[in-house]
Amino acid sequence: MSKVCLFIYNPISGENSLDEESLIEMFQVKLPLYQVEVFVTTGKDDESKVKIEFDRVKPEMVLIGGGDGTVKMVAKSLREENVPLCIVPLGSANGLAKCMGIHMIEDAWEAIRDHNIYDVDAIRIGDELCLHLSDFGFNANLVRRFEEKDGRGMLAYIQSSVSEIFNMEPHRYLLTINGESHKVSAKMLVIANGDQYGTGALINCNGKINDGKFEIIALNPESAKDYIRMTLAMFRGDLEEQKDSKIWRCERCEIENVDDIEFQIDGEVMGTPKKVIAEIEKHAFRFVGLKTKAVCQ
Ligand SMILES: Nc1ncnc2c1ncn2[C@@H]1O[C@H](COP(=O)(O)OP(=O)(O)OP(=O)(O)O)[C@@H](O)[C@H]1O
Numbered sequence: 139m140s141k142v143c144l145f146i147y148n149p150i151s152g153e154n155s156l157d158e159e160s161l162i163e164m165f166q167v168k169l170p171l172y173q174v175e176v177f178v179t180t181g182k183d184d185e186s187k188v189k190i191e192f193d194r195v196k197p198e199m200v201l202i203g204g205g206d207g208t209v210k211m212v213a214k215s216l217r218e219e220n221v222p223l224c225i226v227p228l229g230s231a232n233g234l235a236k237c238m239g240i241h242m243i244e245d246a247w248e249a250i251r252d253h254n255i256y257d258v259d260a261i262r263i264g265d266e267l268c269l270h271l272s273d274f275g276f277n278a279n280l281v282r283r284f285e286e287k288d289g290r291g292m293l294a295y296i297q298s299s300v301s302e303i304f305n306m307e308p309h310r311y312l313l314t315i316n317g318e319s320h321k322v323s324a325k326m327l328v329i330a331n332g333d334q335y336g337t338g339a340l341i342n343c344n345g346k347i348n349d350g351k352f353e354i355i356a357l358n359p360e361s362a363k364d365y366i367r368m369t370l371a372m373f374r375g376d377l378e379e380q381k382d383s384k385i386w387r388c389e390r391c392e393i394e395n396v397d398d399i400e401f402q403i404d405g406e407v408m409g410t411p412k413k414v415i416a417e418i419e420k421h422a423f424r425f426v427g428l429k430t431k432a433v434c435q
Pocket residue numbers: 148149150151152153179180181182204205206207208209228229230231232233405
């Protein structure tokens with residue numbers, strides 16, 4: 139008897155996404171052992187609808203066809219279910235999928251074929267959940283542009299964004315980690331569960347997504363030259379060695395946002411909270427993926 143699998147499909151994610159029909163044909167070829175039930179998102183109440191569909195279908199695995207937003211929605215909906223989730227990267231960036239070694243659709247089939255299931259941590263931030271990356275002061279526009287550029291466009295990207303970063307003032311944060319306080323001045327303060335952005339920029343090269351810890355990364359490039367050096371370090375994977383970056387590894391952290399800087403969790407803007415408390419939720423999810431180690435290990 140074939141196993142049942144639920145495919146949650148976001149038809150608007152990504153730019154040149156595959157249509158539902160092509161995906162169903164692909165399942166027949168790539169997942170011959172599975173009977174795949176498809177649920178198409180609408181953009182309205184998807185979180186509760188996915189849970190209803192999950193209870194009806196009772197699948198052994200859930201495939202998520204979409205981008206980071208769809209993955210987050212499904213993870214929140216099925217948080218208590220302990221069912222293996224597998225990302226089929228159809229979004230424009232799919233940063234979280236890349237942290238799990240899923241860069242292309244083919245990688246998802248390979249991970250499923252190898253039955254490569256592992257635990258993944260989440261970070262609880264107030265009532266929210268961070269699976270990938272959260273930050274203060276990181277210009278959302280910049281992330282978008284960063285993630286849209288391919289390798290060839292990177293130099294143009296660096297040139298166009300230098301002035302933006304160069305004009306940014308550092309902001310003040312007060313961190314409490316393991317009972318110790320740290321006054322930090324930074325242009326970017328990142329809370330990282332994953333190790334990389336959708337472009338492959340390695341913000342947290344030694345961070346493991348399943349070690350029961352997360353990283354706080356403060357970046358404070360002062361000149362345009364510093365900024366370019368730091369950007370290149372993110373692609374080489376040696377950001378930790380740069381003089382204007384600082385990294386703490388922890389299970390819990392309190393952050394006071396002294397200058398009322400905007401905060402985002404996994405790409406979702408959260409306003410300007412005065413204080414956030416981030417706490418690890420070890421092995422909160424099970425994902426099907428190809429990579430269990432941090433990219434630099
Ligand atoms: N049928 C639909 N029509 C319109 N919007 C939808 C529909 N289904 C889901 N959405 C919306 O899609 C968004 C999530 O898209 P998602 O982040 O997965 O894709 P993306 O932006 O292409 O990828 P990435 O986050 O990787 O850049 C949510 O805002 C959700 O409300």
